[in-house]
Amino acid sequence: MSLWFAVVLAGIGTYLLRVSLIAVIHRFQVSARVEDAMRLIAPAVLAALVANGLLLSAGGLRPLDTWHAAAVVAAAIAWWTRSVGWTLAGGMAALWLFQLVA
Amino acid sequence: MTDESDRPAVDPLAAGARAILPLALGIVPFALVYGVTVTQSSIPDLVGGSASVIVLAGAAQLALIDLLDQGAPWTVAVATALVINARFVLYSAALAPAFSAFPPAPRYMLSHLITDQAAVTALLHYETEHDPTRRMRYYLGAGGLLGATWVLGTVAGIVFGARIPDAWDLGFAIPLMFLALLVPTLRDRPAGVTALVAAITVVLARAAPFNLAIIVGALTGVLAGMAVRR
Numbered sequence: 181m182s183l184w185f186a187v188v189l190a191g192i193g194t195y196l197l198r199v200s201l202i203a204v205i206h207r208f209q210v211s212a213r214v215e216d217a218m219r220l221i222a223p224a225v226l227a228a229l230v231a232n233g234l235l236l237s238a239g240g241l242r243p244l245d246t247w248h249a250a251a252v253v254a255a256a257i258a259w260w261t262r263s264v265g266w267t268l269a270g271g272m273a274a275l276w277l278f279q280l281v282a
Numbered sequence: 283m284t285d286e287s288d289r290p291a292v293d294p295l296a297a298g299a300r301a302i303l304p305l306a307l308g309i310v311p312f313a314l315v316y317g318v319t320v321t322q323s324s325i326p327d328l329v330g331g332s333a334s335v336i337v338l339a340g341a342a343q344l345a346l347i348d349l350l351d352q353g354a355p356w357t358v359a360v361a362t363a364l365v366i367n368a369r370f371v372l373y374s375a376a377l378a379p380a381f382s383a384f385p386p387a388p389r390y391m392l393s394h395l396i397t398d399q400a401a402v403t404a405l406l407h408y409e410t411e412h413d414p415t416r417r418m419r420y421y422l423g424a425g426g427l428l429g430a431t432w433v434l435g436t437v438a439g440i441v442f443g444a445r446i447p448d449a450w451d452l453g454f455a456i457p458l459m460f461l462a463l464l465v466p467t468l469r470d471r472p473a474g475v476t477a478l479v480a481a482i483t484v485v486l487a488r489a490a491p492f493n494l495a496i497i498v499g500a501l502t503g504v505l506a507g508m509a510v511r512r
Contacts, residue, residue, distance in 0.1 A: 183329050186356040190346055190363040191336030197367050199393040201374040206382030206389075217508055220476040221376040222402050224503035225369045226464035227477035228496045229398065231484040233457025236495075239488060247454050254458055258465035264403075265304035267462035268455070275454050 246282050250275035294416040298423025301407065305399040306431040308459045311452040312340055313432050317439015319344065323351035327440050334436040338394065338429055342366040345493075365492040372500060373401035380404070380421075383414035392418070395425030397432075402463045476507030 210218075234251055235242055254271030261267065313334075320330030325347050333343050342363040349359035373396050381389050403424045404417075411417055438444075446452055468474050480503025487495040 182356055183325060183350055186346065186350055186360050187329055187333045187336055189356075190342065190360045191333070191338075193360065193364045194337050194339055194342065194367045194370065195394055197364065197370040198374055198396040199390060200371050202378045202381045202389065202393050205375065205378035210379060213508075215379070216472075216511055217504055218376045218379070220473060220504045220507040221372045221500070222405050223464060223467040223473045223477040224480045224500040224507070225372055225398070225496075226402065226460050226467060227480040227503060228369075228484045228499035229460040230457055230464055231481035231499065232493075232496055233460060235481070235485050236488050241485070241488075246451075247457075250454065251458070251461060254461055255465060258462050262466050264301075264459075264462045267465070268304050268308050268458060271458040271461070272455065275451060279449075279451065 246275055246278040249278050294411070294420040295423040298404070298407070298420035298425075299427040300423075302399060302403050302424040302428050305403070305459055305463075306428050308455050309340065309399070309428070309432060310435045311444075311446055312456060313435025314439035314444035314446065316340060316344055316347075317436045317441075318444055320347055320436075321440055321443065323347055325351055331437055331440050334433045337363065338432060339363075339367050339370075339397065340432065362492050365494060365497070368497040369398075369500060370396055372497075372504075373398075376405055377401060380408050380414075380417050384418050388418055388422075392421050392425060395421065395429050397425065397428055398460065399463065400425035400428050402467065406466055472507040472511040475510045476503040479503045479506035 234247060250271055253274035254267050257270040258264075258267040316334075317331070320327060323330070330343075330347055333346065337343050337346070345366055346359050346363040349362060350356070374393070377396065381392065384392070400421065404421050407420055407424075408417060411420065464477065468477060480499045482499075483502040484495045484499035487498050490498065
């Protein structure tokens with residue numbers, strides 16, 4: 181029973197986080213400055229997630245390995261193609277290639 | 283150059299689904315792993331599976347199931363899941379100008395489909411698409427396909443199990459997805475400074491409890507980007 185309670189509570193809380201500023205901001209006119217800040221949100225959150233995934237491991241620094249080499253290849257593919265599909269395919273292919281070599 | 287009325291009638295619903303398709307495929311292994319984690323825990327399958335619909339956020343669900351399975355107090359489990367999802371407040375802010383033009387019912391329903399993948403895919407698309415109805419259908423296509431894939435993938439993991447060889451190293455797919463989304467957002471110097479400072483802050487704040495480093499890093503990054511923009 182308390183398991184259901186925890187899942188439902190986490191769901192309600194997560195929904196409130198998702199809807200928070202959507203519910204608030206539509207009542208106000210947003211200033212140009214705030215709009216500038218909003219355009220930085222995607223690079224900020226994604227860079228934080230990338231750093232967490234690639235540079236950290238179990239609360240410590242992740243030692244350099246094939247992940248980092250493959251990430252460099254993937255970043256180059258993303259830069260030139262701007263295609264999520266090619267980046268994912270190329271990144272995984274590079275990872276498996278580096279594993280064979282390493 | 284064609285005007286609005288001559289534009290080929292590509293349904294934005296299909297366009298959104300097509301844009302997110304590689305990311306939807308990318309989350310399948312993660313969804314299967316979540317499903318298997320549920321079956322191997324003391325959490326009933328129905329509870330763990332329902333979480334995919336109710337919470338709809340992979341990392342938070344894994345932490346929630348893991349903590350509850352270890353017998354952690356529900357307050358700690360729920361609080362940890364919510365801190366991991368705190369970044370959704372930032373997506374909420376970034377999507378608010380677009381969503382505020384939607385009628386209330388779709389606005390509040392589509393809000394549940396805010397995920398990293400759908401929010402960023404839509405934000406990139408909204409730079410060139412300004413019609414509210416088309417924006418709404420695009421979000422439904424992108425967010426709907428990603429959400430449905432997550433739910434069906436986790437259920438498949440619960441029902442059929444999955445044996446994904448360690449050698450495939452599929453854990454890399456998650457940061458790789460975020461990287462694929464990050465690069466197109468680096469369109470100017472403030473965005474680059476934002477990303478760099480966010481990443482450095484996460485590394486410096488790695489000892490912070492409850493995964494707070496990610497939200498702290500993201501906020502610090504936005505502040506740094508604002509500072510160089512002025």
